[in-house]
Amino acid sequence: MKASYVGSAMAGKKLPAFIFVTDGARQPDPVPVLRTLPRGWGVLFRHYDHPLREALGRRVARLCKERGLRLLVAGDVRLAARLKADGLHLPEGLARRGILSPALLWRQQGRALSIAAHSPGAVRRAKALRADLVVLSPVFPTVSHPNARPLGPLGFLRLKALSPIPVAALGGMRPATARRLRDCGAFTLALVDGVFLFLKGAPRLSCGRNP
Template identity: 50%
Template sequence: MTQANPSNRLSSSRLGLSRWAGPPLILVTDEGRLPDPLAAAAALPPGSGVLLRHYGDPARVARAAALAALCRRRRLTLIVAADWRLAARLGAAGLHLPEGLARHGVLAPALGWLRRRRVLLTIAAHSPGALGRAAELGADAALVSPIFPSRSHPGAPVVGPVRLGLWKRLARQPLIALGGVTAATAGRLPRGTVAGLAAIDGLVPAERSRS
């Protein structure tokens, strides 16, 4: 996420974000484009979220512990991807499931932990079918991507604002936009379509107080 030139252009009221139980602005970690996410996370306004991916990082556990401590200090919502045991160890506020993992089922212990702790569940969705699976699993939100052309998936087909609006009508859970989301492109999203914005970089921090 861009840390320079903070702006309030991404405030909830200005973009017409719908509501969900989690943060409206989420930093998504990536070991290639954001090897050390701590500095970017420290620049987020309180009330934002951090989605820890770093799937191939051999130091993932240690990095996750440092990130969890920072999130507590900064009042950020930590969501851990794919590993419910790590999420439980860190006392994370949520678990994120990649679409493939959600498609092939989730281990009963993971669902049991989610229900006992009443933590957030987000699921990646790249199709209407994936949105249906997210609803079946009781997801609190679906991360839909890529909304716009993204450096993470160059040349990949994008959802786009129009199709996103159609998917919103089908979805039974709030949607979070991911992929090519910047201060400029976020303004192209139809008002009320998404409940949050997520990005690895290029997203200007929102204003420090929620609307």
């Protein structure tokens, strides 16, 4: 599936319509998956607890550059800078707990910023930080957070209505659910396990319309 780029309404950035989210438990080595991604996809590098996170991140960054993928690094502004990432992603907890000054500096340098949101307060923080993308999750039940209450389409719509910023949908993504979210105004689809369904010839989705 060929990916298309979409423009950020707030900063003129170009954001990928599809983002592969790495998961240390389910894909200990994300490199084989990256080799299958179409040019133009995004990669959100998490692997928070990997003992050699920076070394793995450098492999990921090299491959992203070679394959024309957009790299976002989660939770570590210094690592994002060292890897020359296209963007920084802040989990909701970090956005609450005081990484705001480095994030603001990152943003002031014209670099892309995405923020995770599970609540109205997090959406408001993303707006205050002038983020380029808000990642709303979990939209549907997900293996990675089995005890988390999913937003569902209505909860997704409620949070989206609070955001002047483009939103991404994460959690339980499948082609059928993705279509529902696209109709609800999802700007980007973020995929963990669901990436394999989208890479195996699933019908193309028209993502990335201007909000």
